[in-house]
Amino acid sequence: MDSLKLSPKITVFPVVHGSGDFAVAVRQQMLETEYDCLAVPLPPSFQANVEEAIQYLPAITSVVQPEPREYHTDWSPESDREDDEEEHACSYVPIDPCQPVIAALRIALQEHIPRRFIDLETSHFAPVTAMLPDAYALKTVRPDRFAAAVLPSLEIVREGQPWDRVVALAARLRELEQDFDSILVVCSILDWPWIKDAYHDGVTQQVFDDDVDDVETFSVAPRTLTFLLGELPFVTSLYERARAELDSDEHLSVDGIKALLLETRDRYRAELKQRARRITPKGLKIYLQYVRNLSLVERRMTPDLYTLAVAARQIFGDAFAVQLMETARDYQFDRETGFATLRMGIDKAAFPDGEVAEMISRLPGPPVVWRSLALNRRPPEIDERQWKQRWNPFSQCSWPPEDESIENLRTAVQDMALAITGDDLARSEKFTTSLMDGLDIRETLRNWHTNDLYVKVFPPNRGTLDCVVMLFDSPADPRDYPWRTTWMAEHQNESTLCFFATDFRSELIGPGIARATYGGAMFLFPPRTVPDIWQDPRFDAVDTLEERLLLAGCFHAKEPYVAVLSETAPGRAFQHIAKRFGKKLVHVPSAKLSQETISQLRTFHVLNGREVRSFASHFIRKP
Structure with missing residues (x-):
């Protein structure tokens, strides 16, 4: 760290704002080395409120300072701005546990180290940001070497507000040297070389503090913390939990992603239950490898939320990706602060009085690129109630893509059953002139003493199957599958379908679109008209849903x-x-088919009329 010393009394610790790894590094530095003063790059007007807000951690707050309003009186026909329109902006300090400056102040308050806010008071703050290397490199690179590696890529600052602030910081550090013997300065990695130059060159400060408005502290709506925090809210809460439980948080920037993935899996299973895809260790391994590759393509060591969501969508589907994003923005510490609540957005915030203002962070991290990802989300509850009220019980139909998929499964099961019936007719013959269907090793070994070879003979399949019964959940609880009906084929390529399933009315996902899950189904192909087997008294002799389905299949x-x-x-x-009925059952084990495929095909959608098919794809999402 000698290369980061401005003088025998001053040590600079350059950080990347909003990085949990740098927050951990700053904390370790302060606990390992004794300092009698902490200097941070924030204006003095923020000090009282920021230090008060830190006491409320792990509750997340924001200290806001309004900027003077600008009024525009010039007008031109090409301009769409009305006369005297005002633009309102605010600068703010996020009280984020993963902000290195906040982490340093937190330790200083804990250890009773004097704090000094030494930045220039500016009425209009101009943030400085740049693309920087991934802070996870700190696990193998010392902070001073990290800063030295970044130095050649930094833009030289010699004018404007950034230079005025650097000169003011250097001047105030020279003043602090008169009162303290060991000063730690936590500043942005983009500023430290120019602070060093201004300090050693003795640049005279020519710009002084502006008149600024009073600051105010606000709580932040939990659902909008993603727009305020440097790390994902879920990962930030893991840092706070580790602090509370005295656990190690050194590798949480990566281990937190794994914890996020496991928590998402549990919530995904709890939400979709039987409809959920199987999230196996092998699937998670493939997912993490894909995330790693996507991160490397973007020249990162750790993934961002967009990378995690894209990989989740492509590996596990939309439902898992949506659950991942909702879990990622879940901050697990909700503590009452008594402050008014504001709602953060993309560079904007809605205040309690309804006013919306542009927000400028006083601790800006690397520039954030907001990208869109199309996902089919769950509908709000209010929409579900409206859709349920408008449902027409006399108009129901299926969704053609799912019809095609389930018919393909029926064909596959039928072919496998025919192959099994052919296996029963297989025989062995002594080899003469042809190997027929292959060498029969077992029979040849049995007759080894005769020196004869035996071959297999599979006679061609004769006959067809016109009935396939699929039992997905056996034994089935009738309370889980209250919906039992018979659907006739719409065209010659569809089967007559009799099934029992979950109640579609309890899960509406769109206007006129509901979802259900098969418990069991019986297919008759070629299609034919049959009475509803669930109302047919000829099948009342059996008790269970599976027996009734099988009885109807054997009958028809x-x-x-x-x-x-x-x-x-x-x-x-x-x-x-x-x-x-003189029938023979041919059992096809479900283990011969992909369990994930069966799980997906069990879920189907019911449409409230054929006209709904024109827009159903916008609402239907597969697990």
Whole structure:
């Protein structure tokens, strides 16, 4: 750190504002080295309110100073600004635990170290920002070497408000030297070389403090903390939890992302339950590798929220990406402060009186690029109530893309069942002139003493299947699947479909669009008109939903085989039902198919009329 000393009494600690890694580094420096004064690049007018607000941490607040209003009286036909229109702006200090300056002040207050706010009072603050290396490099690079590596890329400051502020900082540091023997200066990494130049060159201060308005402290609406904090609100809360529980927070900039991912997975499962995709360790590994690659493409060591959301959408789907973003903005410490609440936005804020002002941070981090990502979100509850009231119970239809997907599954199960029936007819023959369908190793070994070879013979499949029964949840609880109906085919490529499912009316996702989950289904293909099996008294002899579905399938099937897709083989009761109608059940284990695919196909949507199909894709999101 010798290279960062301005004099035997003054040590400069250059930081990247809004970086949790630099906040940890500053705290370690202050706890390892004894200082008798802390100087920070904030104006004296902020000191009382900032130090008071720090006492409320982990509650997040913002100390705001209004800037003088500007009035425009010039007008031209090309201008769309009316005469005397006023532009209102405010500068503010975010009381963010991951701000290095705030972390330093917090330690100084804790250790009773004198604090000095030495920046120039400016009525209109001009922030200085630049793209900087990822602060995670501090895990392997000392702060002084990090600052030295950044130095060649910094823009030289020799004029304007940034230079006036640098000169004022240097002048006030020379004054502090008269009163203190060991001073730590925490300043922006963009300013420290020019502070050093102004200090050593003895540049005379020519611009002095402006007259400024009083500052005021506000709480920040929890849902808008993303626009205020340097780190993600969820990660910021992990820093605060580690502080409260005396845990290590050295690697939270990366470990916090992992914790965010695991918390998102738990909330995702709790929300979607059976409809949720399986978030396996292998899937998480692929996701993290993809996040790493996207971060490296953007020349970062750690990912930002956009990178996390893009990877989540492409690996796990829209629903997981939405849950990830909602979890990321969740700050877990909600403490009452008594201050009025403002709502932050992109470089703007809405104050309690309804006024909206442009917001300029006094501790600006690297420039933020706001990018959009199209995701299908959950509808607000008020919309769900309105959609439920407008639902027409006499007009229902399916969504064609899902019809095609479930029919493809039916075809796949049917083909697998036919292959299984063909396996039962396989036989072994002694090799003569052709290998037929391949060498039968087992039979050849059995007859090893005869020196004969045996080959397999699979006769061609004969016949077809016209009935497929899929049992996704067996045994099924009737209370979970109150909706039972029969849908007729709309065209010759669709099956007649009988199923039991969850109540679609309890989950409306759009105007005239509802969602349900299959518990079990029976397909008849080629399609035919059949009475509703759930109202047909001929099937009242059975008790369970699965038995009724299978009984109807055996009754309406014209072929001797009925395919059954389920986790376990059909039991004795199922076999007895099939025997009554002279049918044979062909079991297709669901383990032969992708469980993720089955989970997605179980979820389907009900539309309140065919006209809804024209806009349904804007609301339907797959897990």
